[in-house]
Amino acid sequence: AQSVTQLGSHVSVSEGALVLLRCNYSSSVPPYLFWYVQYPNQGLQLLLKYTTGATLVKGINGFEAEFKKSETSFHLTKPSAHMSDAAEYFCAVSPFNFGNEKLTFGTGTRLTIIP
Amino acid sequence: DSGVTQTPKHLITATGQRVTLRCSPRSGDLSVYWYQQSLDQGLQFLIQYYNGEERAKGNILERFSAQQFPDLHSELNLSSLELGDSALYFCASSVAKVGYNEQFFGPGTRLTVL
Numbered sequence: 001a002q003s004v005t006q007l008g009s010h011v012s013v014s015e016g017a018l019v020l021l022r023c024n025y026s027s028s029v030p031p032y033l034f035w036y037v038q039y040p041n042q043g044l045q046l047l048l049k050y051t052t053g054a055t056l057v058k059g060i061n062g063f064e065a066e067f068k069k070s071e072t073s074f075h076l077t078k079p080s081a082h083m084s085d086a087a088e089y090f091c092a093v094s095p096f097n098f099g100n101e102k103l104t105f106g107t108g109t110r111l112t113i114i115p
Numbered sequence: 116d117s118g119v120t121q122t123p124k125h126l127i128t129a130t131g132q133r134v135t136l137r138c139s140p141r142s143g144d145l146s147v148y149w150y151q152q153s154l155d156q157g158l159q160f161l162i163q164y165y166n167g168e169e170r171a172k173g174n175i176l177e178r179f180s181a182q183q184f185p186d187l188h189s190e191l192n193l194s195s196l197e198l199g200d201s202a203l204y205f206c207a208s209s210v211a212k213v214g215y216n217e218q219f220f221g222p223g224t225r226l227t228v229l
Contacts (some may be wrong), residue, residue: 036220043117043205044220089160089227101211102171103218105158 006106019078023091119221140208153202
């Protein structure tokens with residue numbers, strides 16, 4: 001079974017400050033890892049994904065995440081927060097095998113940007 | 116715009132009723148997934164179809180069923196609705212081929228059961 005834990009249901013940062021959203025996963029098989037963003041009254045948009053290869057992955061809107069197997073973590077960062085980053089962020093995991101691609105989501109982190 | 120379409124956007128109905136939610140995947144995607152997002156349960160995987168066949172099942176109630184048609188669109192049927200079924204229902208699609216599993220989400224259908 002796979003699971004995801006997102007530390008902090010609410011995070012507030014000042015505009016221009018570093019954004020750090022934490023995600024830890026549990027998986028008995030090598031995982032695929034994802035970060036999705038959900039703006040109010042909208043669907044989920046993929047920010048970035050880790051499948052294999054380079055452990056530091058870059059996504060859209062200046063976000064990046066680093067896969068650390070030893071820490072079972074996949075934290076999301078952005079060097080400088082922008083007002084438009086205010087949204088809910090979900091970390092997700094899926095198995096690394098064809099035929100079972102369901103996403104297991106964390107409980108989400110609501111990011112607030114302080115002007 | 117992800118390329119995944121869902122209809123209707125909003126649905127208000129009464130307890131005990133039955134509704135059908137529709138999803139059209141991105142062009143070329145063979146796999147469709149249904150997820151439920153509620154305040155109580157968060158985002159939960161319900162069911163996956165691949166090229167017309169059921170591929171995986173999650174926490175889907177027996178009152179709920181789904182199918183994928185030859186043109187690859189999918190429908191999620193919810194029956195004997197209860198207040199607790201009020202939620203946002205998302206459809207996602209992917210090519211679902213070996214080594215690649217990026218799911219693209221539709222805008223969702225917000226179901227309100229009164």
